[in-house]
Amino acid sequence: MSRRVAVVGMGVVAPGAIGTKEFWSLISEGRTATRTITFFDPSRFRSRVAAEIDFDPVASGLTQQEIRRMDRAAQLAVVAARDAIAEAELAFAGADPTRTGVTIGTAVGATMGLEEEYRVVSDDGRLYLVDHEYTMPHLYSYLVPSSFASEVAWACGAEGPAVVVSTGCTSGLDAVAHACDLIREGSADIMIAGATDAPISPITLACFDAIKATTARNDDPAHASRPFDRTRDGFVLGEGAAIFVLEELQRARKRGARVYAEIAGFGSRCNAFHMTGLRPDGAEMAAAITAALTEARLNPQDIDYVNAHGSGTKQNDRHETAAFKASLGHHAYQVPVSSIKSMIGHSLGAIGSVEIAACLLAIGNNVVPPTANLENADPECDLDYVPRVAREQRVDTVLSVGSGFGGFQSAMVLRAADGETA
């Protein structure tokens, strides 16, 4: 009997929504959490909009020492992990800690901490030979993203395989897929898996400004993230974390656990084309989708909802639309497709996991979240993108896709676990 993977716990920290309930309210109501940047003065930047979290680490339960030794991205991950672990508490009762592992995705790790600490040791860029006497004591583990996996492992006492997966903006899908592999191959029975990123920092804005990847719609921040809209002009940078408890399906069933869904299939490919650019045909993303469907033993017609990457760049939304047509055929024109980045921005490596959370909640609630701000049809994007208003319908099987710098293309299929949905 082959081993299968169930999601039995979930924690989400997203812009405008700390906690799973708030997250679902936000995205199912089509509200947006994008605004003019408040973390620092953005006036010198081309793009001045972001989806920020009003995150108070103390209110979220972190201790002073945890706050000191963790970058914001690690803090978001630990808060989300604790929620997920609390929800799946019974999975851990009597579990062997050596059979519990951790995979955390992140694209840019401790970017905020990196920049803040660099400013101190270099005295705002004055010193090339930066001053080691001004470093914080935990700087090494603070800056290396592997510490995110350590912190999450410590949150639940995991002693099985632990690793960070960092494949740019597909990290959030790839980290969960990696955890599924470890459960299926028998290396673990429970995995704490998900992703985090907190990139809203001047250096990130500056480099995305340089390639004009982010929106310049600074006078209308609430409507700046416009996936699939003809007037879209780039993505809105976001931050966030979503962490799940994954459990081998039979084990979960045996203890009568609430199962959000089964992770039924996954596929990934590289475009081998350009570090930031995409070919319009979407061929490699299409190949990843087909591989995910094959692993799930499903046909395109079985998909009830497609959670798009939908970043809102000209290039991405065209690329992705072509990939859906190439992989799903005629069904691409019938299945609802939406992008929650329209509401919570693009949190780089985290977003794949945050979007998995959206998919699990769509399955649980039988509601497809909308694409906010989609007002002007684009002839190159001619699918059903669920504009502005959520749609009530049966949702059993969901496809979620991601596309990342470096050429990474990933696709995951989630499926209601035989009538045992939450």
Place this chain on the structure above:
Amino acid sequence: MISPPVVTGIGAVAPNGLGTAEYWDAICAGTSGIRPVSRFDASGYPSKLAGEVAGFVAEQHLPSRLLPQTDHMTRLALTAADLALADAGVQAGELPPLDLGVVTASSAGGFEFGQRELERNWSRGNEYVSAYQSFAWFYAVNTGQISIRHGFKGPSGVLVSDQAGGLDAIAQARRQLRRGSAMIVTGGVDGSICPWGWVAQLASGRLSASDDPTAAYLPFDARAAGHVPGEGGAILILEDAEAARERHAAHVYGQIAGYAATFDPKPGSGREPGLRRAIEGALADAGVASDDVDVVFADAAAIPALDHIEAEAIAAVFGAGGVPVTAPKTMTGRLYAGAASLDVAAALLAIRDDLVPPTVNVRPARGYPIEIVTGSPHRMPVRVAVVIARGHGGFNSVLVIRAAGTAVEATSKAIEN
């Protein structure tokens, strides 16, 4: 029966040898690449030695258009990948692109590139930041650049678990081969020898303060007081054994026979560290008994508490002094995500030549229950080698490598679906 994947190409870029033969000759001769830092003025810092890849001129190895968009460590990685593919005799277009992938390890990204762009941002202004900063420093960059340079479009990946990542990447490459890929470019090449990377590493408290290259990195020695950081690593070509046979691969260095990874208990828990379990798990995965192992390539932290944990885990599995243990990284320094795949390269070459490279400069301290190979390389039959890698923060990974052509039982870890 499942035939484990085989390594058919090696590209080493090491402080004591740019190129696989150069590196192997150096470690067998006991030649160290540890020297005073030359890439910046380290005289004002408490640690002043590093293992830098000497004589590496990027322009000689890479097209000029790649230079502005790559960190030093990515240039080394691209060079290592070129060497490995050439060694494996892979011709462009020989195999379907979707059957080929890239899985690398990273620890800290392109720190030097990042420092330069942070400096521009804060000393000159955000409009001076390079467009390449959007990817040149991040952890996925080596996989992405290798994939683009060689047109590999299959399932790929990037793993980060500090120094353990070099083995985790190879294990992930093995998973992709089991799932149907024909060939994966894998391993790690790393390095952050720049002032900003230096102070971050100094803060770990694990760098040696010695100015003497022969006394700065002394694992399992009573004088052990930290490590010397280095740059470089190795890229390996891992292939399905059948695919390698079909294309008449020029070399089959050995099989990736077993792997396991564990995480240490939370500090202060009083529970046993995870390394012994990782060694046992990797042996079980390979279907290898501890008596069958000919040599262990140690992680060799050179922090007394960590050396004790490692020596005790090795002794618990193999018996006190039960297996020769070596640490050629005493000649390169610790290369972070690059270290473990370079050790795998050394282990494969040890199998090829029946020669175990030594640990240099170390006078093994009493109290470590292991036998360390010092002095000259040991000539002895090598059929099975174990490589240990540990990452800062609690990561333990272990890989078992075996001479090619050895039949093995199907392991329980095959992906079943």
